[in-house]
Amino acid sequence: MRAITFKETGGPEVLHLADLPTPTPGPGELLIRVAYAGVNYGEVQHRLGDFGSPTGDTVTGLEAAGHVAELGEGVTGVSVGDRVTAYLPDGGGYAEYAVVPAAFAFPLPDTVDLRTGGGAALVLTTAYGVLAGAARIARGDTVLIHAAAGGVGGAAAQLARALGASAVYGTASTPQKAAYARDTFGYDDVHVRETFPESILAATAGRGVDIVLDPIGGPTRLASLDVLAPFGRIAVYGEAARHPDLTLPILPLWKNNRTLTGYNIGDLSRRTPETLRHHALSALSLAASGDVRIDITEEYELGEAAEAHRLLGEGRNRGKVVLRVAGE
Ligand SMILES: NC(=O)c1ccc[n+]([C@@H]2O[C@H](COP(=O)([O-])OP(=O)(O)OC[C@H]3O[C@@H](n4cnc5c(N)ncnc54)[C@H](OP(=O)(O)O)[C@@H]3O)[C@@H](O)[C@H]2O)c1
Structure with a gap:
């Protein structure tokens, strides 16, 4: 072959x-x-x-x-x-x-x-797993998605909405990608990543968001901590920018009611394949009904x-x- x-x-x-x-x-x-x-x-x-x-x-x-x-x-x-x-x-x-x-x-x-x-299969399962499994999305949550215009990002925006998010924001590297993501995937708004902490805090009247989906890493991950609402969760699931790993003090998590969580589909496939299958079938049924494109x-x-x-x-x-x- x-x-x-x-x-x-x-x-x-x-x-x-x-x-x-x-x-x-x-x-x-x-x-x-x-x-x-x-x-x-x-x-x-x-x-x-x-x-x-x-x-x-x-x-x-x-x-x-x-x-x-x-x-x-x-x-x-x-x-x-x-x-x-x-x-x-x-x-x-x-x-x-x-x-x-x-x-x-x-x-x-x-x-x-x-x-x-x-x-x-990969993008829907990952997007569903990051939101439902890692970030434990709840009805009314506000969500920020980095790499908003990409494969997983575009699916995650629509899944977040289907799972009850009250507002979905994104970041992309350029204004053109931000406009594409906004027009295609139904974001409330998509910001250029370079200045996202200011724009997200402005868009949320200073509260920040309940969930950040972060496949980028490095400075984006660090800055994302500052846009978390109380009990907000950053779900880490990639290292697209290929920066060295971060080393963070733990006490600020306590002092600021912040949560860091992670998602890895390979680990799920080895340790809990039935969870992976459940996420995949749940997301596919939303694709079948047209809620996710x-x-x-x-x-x-x-x-x-x-x-x-x-x-x-x-x-x-x-x-x-x-x-x-x-x-x-
Ligand atoms: N943990 C898991 O189980 C799992 C499973 C699937 C995917 N993932 C991760 O999810 C992310 C999205 O995957 P995808 O396949 O859907 O890709 P994608 O989002 O369609 O494309 C990758 C995006 O990453 C951004 N990016 C940031 N820094 C970059 C750099 N230095 N070089 C290239 N791109 C950069 C770009 O968006 P901007 O132009 O907006 O920066 C690019 O479009 C990846 O990080 C991937 O590894 C993780």
Whole structure:
């Protein structure tokens, strides 16, 4: 089968189209014939070596949609030919066929096409898990979402609203991205990140917000502490800016009624797969009803994966980017 692989970490040029054996599903797994694969910032970080070095031909790709091609031993409740969207904890999405634990292959609702499904499983599950699991969103909460125009950010804005948020704000690196996010995902307002503490405090009459979703890190994370309302939570779920980790004193959490919380889908997949599946199915049902829409802005052929990585790595992406593999 055709697959995009890398053997060494580095820039987008380390990604190559290769011919690999089609994988075989083991017990509890299924094989998907990939129609579309999502392109995620985590895959850029994988390629850069942020999650360790590759061993041999490595196929990245954390989400994909397609048809079930083969069932591994003991898999029930799904049939060959079914349309699914899948979270791939071990990667493998940038390929014609991908193996996935059956627990992480979710039925694709009839109202969602395979192209949208290709960019759905990771972002919807993450956005739902960050809001409901890590940040414990409650009806009436106000929410601030960094990287508001991106894949997870755009989904999170709509999910926050569906889960009862009374106001949803965002930040983006440029005014153009801020305008796109505001117009596309229904934010109350999206601010340029550089000056967000002032603008968020002004927008909330000095109160701040109940929840901050932070996949950026560094100075953005530090400044986010200052826009938390009493009992506010910062949910940390990424390091897009690739700054060194922060070391923070704990006492100011106590003195200011602040909470830091974290979300990691890989950890959930190992320790509580049923929670991950619950988050995925809950978010997908909101996508099925139209309450959450994934905005696919760019589509590349499988062989153009390096171009897609250039777009994300340089922060030029908006909405969701997908690779076309077999297509619809
Ligand atoms: N913890 C988990 O389980 C989990 C799961 C999925 C995703 N994530 C994280 O969620 C975040 C969003 O993922 P995504 O795939 O949806 O990506 P995305 O938001 O579509 O794209 C990444 C965004 O990060 C921002 N960014 C900030 N600093 C950057 C830099 N130095 N270089 C490039 N981009 C930078 C850019 O937005 P601006 O232009 O607005 O700055 C960029 O558009 C990522 O940090 C990812 O690692 C975490």
